[in-house]
Amino acid sequence: NMRLLQAYEDENDDESYFACAWCSSRRSDAALLAVTGQMGVVRVIDATGERVFRDMRGHGNSVNDILPHPFAPYLLLSASKDASCRLWNVDNGVCVCVFGGSGGHRNEALTVDFKLTDPRGIDGLPVQDIVFASGAMDNQVKVWSTAGYTHLVARSETCGDEPDDA
Numbered sequence: 001n002m003r004l005l006q007a008y009e010d011e012n013d014d015e016s017y018f019a020c021a022w023c024s025s026r027r028s029d030a031a032l033l034a035v036t037g038q039m040g041v042v043r044v045i046d047a048t049g050e051r052v053f054r055d056m057r058g059h060g061n062s063v064n065d066i067l068p069h070p071f072a073p074y075l076l077l078s079a080s081k082d083a084s085c086r087l088w089n090v091d092n093g094v095c096v097c098v099f100g101g102s103g104g105h106r107n108e109a110l111t112v113d114f115k116l117t118d119p120r121g122i123d124g125l126p127v128q129d130i131v132f133a134s135g136a137m138d139n140q141v142k143v144w145s146t147a148g149y150t151h152l153v154a155r156s157e158t159c160g161d162e163p164d165d166a
Contacts, residue, residue, distance in 0.1 A: 008035075008045060015039045023068040023076055025053070025090050032090065034076055036063035042078055044090055056088050058095045065111045069130070075153070077132055079109035085134050085144070089156040096156045099144050105136035115143075 010017070017037040023044065024032055030048040040063055042056040061081035069075040075096070076088040084100030115131040130146040130153075146152070 006047060006050060010043075012039060015041075018062070018064050019066045021066045021068055021076070022073070023090050024073040026074050027091050028053070034066050034068070034090070036066045036078060038062050040080065040082075042066060042076065042088060054090070054093045056090075056093045056095070058086060058098075059084065061108075064109065067112050067114065069114055070116055075130075077112045077114065079112045079134055079136075081108040083107060083109055083136065083138075085109055085112055085132075087130070087146075087153075089153070089159075092156070092159055094156040094159045096152050097146065097149060099134070099142075103142075105134065105138050105140060105142065107136050107138035109134050109136045111135045 015038055017035050019037070020033055020035045022032065023034045030046045030053065032053055033045045033047050034042055035045060036042045040059040040061055042063060044053040046053040059078065059080040059082050063078050063080045065079040067077045074090045076090055078086050078088065083105040084098055086098050087096040088094070089096050112132055112134045129150060131143065133141055133143050135141045
């Protein structure tokens with residue numbers, strides 16, 4: 001008794017999706033699905049309302065992987081062909097932090113994964129250190145930390161207010 005519940009076809013014929021992940025917004029009870037791929041846009045689809053919730057742009061190339069934080073699924077992590085990883089705030093579409101540069105990957109970032117930490121460090125109390133790993137085509141795995149920059153998640157809360165109109 002399997003059946004297709006919904007299908008989404010991007011309006012851009014050049015888009016090819018590589019990854020998808022369920023996420024959430026603290027401003028909406030909608031079922032949100034983040035999709036990403038060839039065009040480098042992290043698109044969040046409101047599966048409840050069957051519309052685009054918001055597009056998040058910033059990567060300079062294709063996005064290969066997307067992952068919500070396990071205890072704060074309004075925070076998304078992306079890995080890109082531009083050799084960077086980005087942390088996004090789904091609530092307002094803000095790029096919280098870019099992980100790359102001189103200590104970053106030298107080739108396409110393929111995958112990311114969060115280190116599980118105490119959930120009380122995310123919701124209800126000040127955000128603690130977010131730690132994650134990324135793997136890339138430079139044959140390296142990097143472990144990243146937001147230590148010293150945890151205020152950026154809080155600052156991201158004050159930017160942008162409304163979902164994109166689609």
